[in-house]
Amino acid sequence: MSQAQQKHDVFQAIADPTRREVLRLLSQKEMPISKITVYFPISRTAIAKHLHVLSDAKLISGRKEGREKIYQLHPEPLEEVQQWISFYEKFWSNKLSILKHIVENDDKNH
Amino acid sequence: MSQAQQKHDVFQAIADPTRREVLRLLSQKEMPISKITVYFPISRTAIAKHLHVLSDAKLISGRKEGREKIYQLHPEPLEEVQQWISFYEKFWSNKLSILKHIVENDDKNH
DNA sequence: TTGACATGAAACCAAAAGGTGTTATAATAT
DNA sequence: ATATTATAACACCTTTTGGTTTCATGTCAA
Numbered sequence: 001m002s003q004a005q006q007k008h009d010v011f012q013a014i015a016d017p018t019r020r021e022v023l024r025l026l027s028q029k030e031m032p033i034s035k036i037t038v039y040f041p042i043s044r045t046a047i048a049k050h051l052h053v054l055s056d057a058k059l060i061s062g063r064k065e066g067r068e069k070i071y072q073l074h075p076e077p078l079e080e081v082q083q084w085i086s087f088y089e090k091f092w093s094n095k096l097s098i099l100k101h102i103v104e105n106d107d108k109n110h
Numbered sequence: 111m112s113q114a115q116q117k118h119d120v121f122q123a124i125a126d127p128t129r130r131e132v133l134r135l136l137s138q139k140e141m142p143i144s145k146i147t148v149y150f151p152i153s154r155t156a157i158a159k160h161l162h163v164l165s166d167a168k169l170i171s172g173r174k175e176g177r178e179k180i181y182q183l184h185p186e187p188l189e190e191v192q193q194w195i196s197f198y199e200k201f202w203s204n205k206l207s208i209l210k211h212i213v214e215n216d217d218k219n220h
Numbered sequence: 221t222t223g224a225c226a227t228g229a230a231a232c233c234a235a236a237a238g239g240t241g242t243t244a245t246a247a248t249a250t
Numbered sequence: 251a252t253a254t255t256a257t258a259a260c261a262c263c264t265t266t267t268g269g270t271t272t273c274a275t276g277t278c279a280a
Contacts, residue, residue, distance in 0.1 A: 011127075020121070043269075046268065067226050088133075153239075156240080159239085177248065179256080
C-alpha cells in the first residue's frame with residue numbers, strides 16, 4: 001500500500017473513521033497490532049494497512065519488542081490540522097476563539 | 111458522484127487539497143463555479159464534483175441567482191473537527207491549550 | 221527442535237475518487 | 251428568434267482505497 005514516504009498526509013490519515021478510532025485507542029495505551037485488531041470487525045491485514053497510512057503521516061510509530069511490534073501515538077502532526085482549522089474559527093466566534101485571538105496578538109506584540 | 115445526502119462527512123471533505131483551497135477561496139468571497147475554476151488547473155466538471163462533496167458535508171451552499179449559482183462558505187461543520195482535535199491538544203501542551211482547558215473548566219463550573 | 225504465535229508481504233478484488241469530454245437545459249443579450 | 255453564457259448531468263476512464271485470503275518469516279515456549 002505504501003513503501004515510499006510522505007505518500008499520505010495528516011488530512012488524509014484522519015479522514016477514515018477506523019483510523020481515527022485507532023488513534024483514540026493508542027492515545028490510551030500503546031499496543032501491538034493484534035491487540036488493536038480485537039476492537040474492529042475487520043482483518044488484521046486491513047488494520048495493518050491503516051497503520052501504514054498513519055505511519056506515513058507520522059501519527060504513529062512502532063518499535064519491535066520480541067515478536068511483537070508495539071505501536072504508539074505521535075499526535076504532533078495534528079497540529080497542522082489545528083492550525084488550518086484555526087483560520088476558520090473566527091467564523092463561528094465564541095468565547096474561546098476571542099480569547100485565542102487576544103493571546104495570539106499578545107504573542108506578536110512582545 | 112453523490113446524489114444522496116450525507117454520503118461525505120467533514121473529515122473526508124477536507125482531506126483533499128483542492129477542496130481545502132476551494133474553502134479558502136470561498137472564505138474570502140462567495141462566487142460561482144466558473145470563477146472558482148479559474149484558480150485551478152482542472153476542468154469545471156471536476157470542480158463541480160468537489161463542490162458536491164463539500165455540499166454533502168454542509169460546508170458550502172449554493173443559491174441560484176439568474177443563470178449563475180453562487181456558492182458560499184458554511185464553516186460550522188469544521189467545529190466537529192476542531193472538537194475532535196482538541197482531545198489531542200493536551201499532548202502537545204502550550205500556552206494556548208492550557209488557557210483553553212482553564213476556560214472550559216470554568217464553563218462547566220458555572 | 222518442534223509447534224504455536226505475531227507479524228509482514230503478496231496477489232487479488234470491488235467500489236470509490238478524481239479526472240476527462242460531451243450533451244442537455246435554462247437564462248440573458250442582441 | 252437566435253446565439254451566447256452558466257451550469258448541470260451523463261458516460262466513461264484510470265488510480266486509489268479498503269478490504270479479503272494465502273503464504274512466508276521470525277520469535278518464544280515446551
